[in-house]
Amino acid sequence: MSNVYDSANELEKAIQESEEFKDLKTAYDKVMEDPNSKQMFDNFRNTQLELQQKQMQGMEITEEEVEKAKQVVELVQQHEDISKLMEQEQRVNALVNDISRIITKPLEELYGAQQ
Amino acid sequence: MSNVYDSANELEKAIQESEEFKDLKTAYDKVMEDPNSKQMFDNFRNTQLELQQKQMQGMEITEEEVEKAKQVVELVQQHEDISKLMEQEQRVNALVNDISRIITKPLEELYGAQQ
Ligand SMILES: [Ca+2]
Ligand SMILES: [Ca+2]
Numbered sequence: 001m002s003n004v005y006d007s008a009n010e011l012e013k014a015i016q017e018s019e020e021f022k023d024l025k026t027a028y029d030k031v032m033e034d035p036n037s038k039q040m041f042d043n044f045r046n047t048q049l050e051l052q053q054k055q056m057q058g059m060e061i062t063e064e065e066v067e068k069a070k071q072v073v074e075l076v077q078q079h080e081d082i083s084k085l086m087e088q089e090q091r092v093n094a095l096v097n098d099i100s101r102i103i104t105k106p107l108e109e110l111y112g113a114q115q
Numbered sequence: 116m117s118n119v120y121d122s123a124n125e126l127e128k129a130i131q132e133s134e135e136f137k138d139l140k141t142a143y144d145k146v147m148e149d150p151n152s153k154q155m156f157d158n159f160r161n162t163q164l165e166l167q168q169k170q171m172q173g174m175e176i177t178e179e180e181v182e183k184a185k186q187v188v189e190l191v192q193q194h195e196d197i198s199k200l201m202e203q204e205q206r207v208n209a210l211v212n213d214i215s216r217i218i219t220k221p222l223e224e225l226y227g228a229q230q
Contacts, residue, residue, distance in 0.1 A: 003129060
């Protein structure tokens with residue numbers, strides 16, 4: 001019988017100490033330490049965010065924009081440090097999704113059973 | 116130094132055993148046990164979901180729909196068991212938001228520091 005906040009803080013520490021998170025931090029710091037890598041990564045991030053926001057607002061995305069986004073992705077995929085960072089981000093995302101699935105189980109079971 | 120999955124499972128148990136979650140379950144079961152309450156609640160839920168989906172797809176929401184949604188909300192607010200359930204839902208939502216803020220701290224600190 002542990003307190004929710006104690007357990008959440010425990011989990012936060014476990015995430016921080018996990019191999020997945022440590023590897024992400026290493027990959028992230030490496031990209032951020034090199035001005036060229038950092039700029040390329042920021043550019044990639046901004047392009048993704050812009051498209052996401054447009055999508056969420058129901059705005060049309062032009063063929064030109066799709067093409068530009070593809071080029072930016074191809075560019076960063078060829079950059080060793082950035083592609084390593086993106087790989088680590090995917091690992092951490094998978095971990096976060098797993099965690100989210102585990103801790104929302106009580107609510108899912110409650111709201112799911114009656115339907 | 117605990118494992119992420121062990122900690123997540125621990126947190127899930129803590130949520131399940133929390134006063135917030137138990138009270139929600141009690142309120143939810145009470146509404147579901149009464150066919151009239153259940154139908155009113157389902158109707159309310161469906162109206163909310165429809166509007167949310169339209170909003171997410173960038174579709175226009177008519178004045179008529181806004182009016183109808185307001186009426187459904189007013190109706191359920193006057194229903195003692197349903198308004199009790201909605202109150203408990205808000206408490207659990209606040210708890211889940213707190214948890215989410217705690218466990219995403221490592222990622223926020225990593226991605227926030229450089230900006
Ligand atoms: Ca149920
Ligand atoms: Ca940082």
